[in-house]
Amino acid sequence: MTDRLDGPQDPRGGGDAARGSSSGPNEAHGASLDLSDGPPPPADADAEPGKTSPAKSTAAGPAPAAVPGGPSKLGPPPTMAIWFLLPGALLLGAMVIYPIIYSIFRSFYDATGDTFVGADNYAAIFSDSSTLTTIRNNLIWVVVAPALVTAVGLIFAVLTERIRWATAFKLIVFMPMAVSLMASGVIFRLVYEQAPDRGVANAVISSVDGLFGSNQGYPDARPRENDQAPVTAQQGAVVTKQPAKPGQAVLIPLVGVKPDTLASAATAKAVQPGPGELAGTVWVDFTQGGGGALNQVDGTEKALAGVTVEAVQNGAVKATASTEADGTFRFAGLAPGDYTVRLPQSNFEAGFTGVSWLGPTLITPAIIGAFIWVWAGFSMVLIAAGLAAIPRDALEAARIDGATEWQVFRKITIPLLSPVLLVVFVTMIINTLKVFDLVFVIAPGSVQPQANVIALEMWRVSFGGGGNQGLGSALAIFLLILVLPFMIINIRRFRRDNQ
Amino acid sequence: MTTSTLGAPPRSTLGRIVDRVGGGLVQAALVLIGVFWLVPTLGLFVVSIREETANNSTGWWTAFTKPAELTLKSYSDLLATGFTASFWNTVFITVPTTLLVIGIAAMAAYAFAWMEFPGRDGLFLVVVGLLVVPIQIALIPIAKLYGTLGIFGSIAGVVLFHVAFGLPFAIFLLRNFFAGIPRSLLEAARMDGAGEWKIFSTVVFPLAKPAVASLGIFQFLWVWNDLLVALVFADSGNQPMTKALQSQMRQFGTNVDILAPGAFLSLIIPLVLFFAFQRYFVQGMMAGSVK
Structure with a gap:
């Protein structure tokens, strides 16, 4: 199983991420996956039923053959497609599309759903101090976490590029992605325990602290309370x-x-x-x-x-x-x-009693730490595939022209890598907007108000005791609106790559 | 990989810096990072096999010098509490979901890739758009719908929800793979008079095994690891492991002896699958990273 983590080595994350598993039969020429707005492929243009022999199609060569969807008179009538699409369309219609419409309407009604309240629920989101905290926290998440995950992934990908046991390293860093966020939450509750003799994070800090000889405190020492004491x-x-x-x-x-x-x-x-x-x-x-x-x-x-x-x-x-x-x-x-x-x-004063990771001030950074632990592998593997696909010629040419390694990295590698970096970055933004499990599990009940995020608040007000599904619907729509720009980015990128 | 004209092994950008600074330093840093990434999970495991009193008084890393503290008691206690039931609930939710998603998505993907019908391209863009829709949007409406249908709290309801939200990614992934299958194969089958269903089930689907494997492992892990959907739609009799564990989180300190072995049990199967099928895992991730 070694060296499999190198995976398919796609140079351009955007287009190729949309291409599908590249171990497909069209591995070499899979780029021509258009949605067929253009003219039909020439090989099939004059195909008539009964005249197109299998041999002829094969002779047309692999590249045109890989273009799907050109009009083929051999194809089934359009009504046939309905039967193939029906189960999926029913489910998506009933359980994704309909709920979006329902939620839009529901968000204009009050907690019980009986009274139309206009935009009151949305006004509540932006006036209530606890929901404002969730928006602020999501903002912190979006600003900090995607950049960190992308940067960490880039660093790991570059560092492992020339290392023989890179696969083992990648497997280890990648592994948390397979673990449920629930289990990750338990894992990090243990890591962040405050007592330095129990939580490993504080134990490390405490022992590093000890290395530098910080003085030990004697919290209970006191003078004798009598007249003879000097x-x-x-x-x-x-x-x-x-x-x-x-x-x-x-x-x-x-x-x-x-x-x-x-x-x-x-x-x-x-x-x-x-x-x-x-x-x-x-x-x-x-x-x-x-x-x-x-x-x-x-x-x-x-x-x-x-x-x-x-x-x-x-x-x-x-x-x-x-x-x-x-x-x-x-x-x-x-x-x-x-x-x-x-x-x-x-x-x-007492000696080092441990950083209060799970306290109100550090809780969001602490959970972002767990988030990076989970997602760094994703970022690293995608970026490593992008790195491996950069043409060596471009790098060599720059070096021959006397560019330093740093210049080569800044001016050539990073620009060539930017589509992959963008895919990772956008994926992480979407993930941070939706972050729920890690916050819910890692933040102890007493600090959840300080750690709260939109997705968690939506669950809390609708199901977790809040009992206000009007506000819950408004929060869900708000979340959808936040994700909307990235939905549009995805659709545009997909269309462009399939032109 | 091309060999450079100078005959040196191919190397890129920072690769050279790395060589100069000294591979040793980099290797040491990577070992440190690797340990950093492993320690949290290792800690969970050690905590799960230590005596409760030991966990309450000292850090898990001291167990390496005191192996006498190690015990499987937490595991046997946990299994006695009915955790086994939630394990089976997880299985009963995850396996049908995965199979249904693969089946339903493969049919739709086949239509998108190889059938002509009006509005096909626009419809597929809708699927691409649905990739990022947050599931929060559907919690309230579907809870109401399930109430009407009488399946709120049941495993069937949880499965149905997961299937619906698994479909966009699955259709997207499979359609892109199907579209890459050589047209000649389909034409040949059509020439032979095979119907669409036959072509789908005997030509296209069997060829798509790698993509189906990628999709299968992803879908399995998502559903196995889900908390939110179970939290809303599974009642306590049908709750999967994630929800069972979550209900113990409130008293984290006193429940570590349940939470640690429970969390570890819940992640064993995903980890085994991950190591066994990591090639497909990575492929699926690369293919679907638009999500």
């Missing part, structure tokens, strides 16, 4: 009660840190400040198993590493330091005078 809490920070001078050692004993936070912490050390140096120790003044003296660095007590320490004079921060693994810190080069040593509040 430090006290002040507006979320911890400050020394007595002013300290350079040359002094400052003790900052804290308690309340959870034992598992300290599992890998080193033993705290007392510090001897050098001349003119303000130094000290931040540690957990608690000896496990009992014993130990209060407010003194005993041999077994744990250090608090990575704590930010400030030397403050008259309310201004004069110097900042961070504690070592053994809990010690030093300020060198301070001007003589009295200082307050302060551990700012940032030390006592």
